[in-house]
Amino acid sequence: MKYSLLIIIVLVILPSCISRQKKNNTDRSKPDIVFILTDDQAWNVLSKDGRYHFLQTPNLDQLCKEGLVFENAFVTTSLCSPSRACFMTGCYAHTNGVYINSYSDPDPAVPFLPQVLQEAGYETAFLGKWHMNRGAEPREGFDYWLSFDGQGKYTDPDLNENGREFIEKGYMTDILTDYAVRWIEKPREKPFCLFLWHKAVHAPFTPAPRDSAAFPDAMIPEYENWYDDMEDKPEWLRRGWYYGVHNKNWKESEGKPVPGKIDPRPWDPKNPRVMNYLRAMLAVDESYGRIRNTLEKLKSLNNTIIVFGSDNGFFLGAHQRGDKRLMYEESLRIPLIIRYPGMVEEGSRNTEFVLNIDVAPTLVELAGAEVPGEMQGTSLVPLLKNEAVDWRESFLYEYFQEAYAPGFVTIAGVRNKKYKYIESPNLPTDINELYDLEKDPGEMDNLINRPEYQPVKSEMIKEMEKLKAESGYFDPGVYQY
16 A cells, blocks of 8 residues: 555656756746836947047946947837837737826737746846836736836835835935845746836936036037937927927917028036936946946846836937927837847947837747737847848837827828928928938938929838838827826
């Protein structure tokens, strides 16, 4: 009887234990993932870019040296909530249902990156700025959650950790990094994906107290297109610049005269807002250094995929602006860097058009899972491997008007390697825009009415309509106050 029982244990229970052990070993052989996202970070503010020579970001520069820098990375909607949803779903805003800020979380009918990774055996964590639907409460798809409502606060923020609400003393970037380090250090059997999505460097631009006096003698280099007088641009742009883009000002300006051009203000090389924006980057750089050091200490750095990007670009003075939303280069272009030793060659560069909707399918493929067919982006894995592949020659941009700031009207457009076409479909009497980016990288000279460029205009419109049809584009007409 005893021998029979022993045989049952050996034949039934032991294989089950071995199977579970093999599963854990298999899971841990998968790469870990750390996805770091900043807020409103212009594509060219790292010290390696050379524009702001006084700004030193040694840790992120090291990431560039160790990974692949995508030199032509863009968002498909330059606005916080829609872009974040694009990263999480691999789908355009018109598909994922997050059309404007603080409107909704992604449509449950579209793929959701953290849930796909969970199904692939990953433990997932979200720390930082969610900023899709309102509320700080945990979302499905994450095994660990630390977030805040809306924009949150830089100092002594209100936080929600797995449903527990509390106030944490300190500076937001440091706090998020502290929690991220502790979570990474936690013992685990599964591979993990950590989303560390900073509040920084969003307005009100607030550096860490230790950095509040950094760069005392610095002078901010001016943008050449700061002196854009908008004379050949749409009237709605001049109206917004002259009267204001937000709801009350925009409504009150209805029917008022709009100047044919604007007089650019003088450039301020000591602009305190821009200085504080750049100072806030210092803590972000330190944060990445701490994350990297933690992974190195745990001897997992070289089996970790590190993605660093921003939810959209930022003007910082280009075209007399300090926001995003528009389809100009400074608004829709972002930093995007991926480190993954063994696949990615150190210090490599890629100039193909890559989009925020490409990140989700990339991470799914690298996690060894099947990329959902509903994802509209394209996995970047062939580019990470430096393979010769046919790649996109153009991409679609969309922005949907918000009632909070109706002076930014609904925009649709297309960009290829040479030209950019922008239209405002709800303002048929205003002019659209066409730029030759090779001759005019600052987008100062609108060619839309030049006779010699009409064939180009026609081709660009044709390409835009093709991309709209392929992606199921529509204007949801949701303008939230």
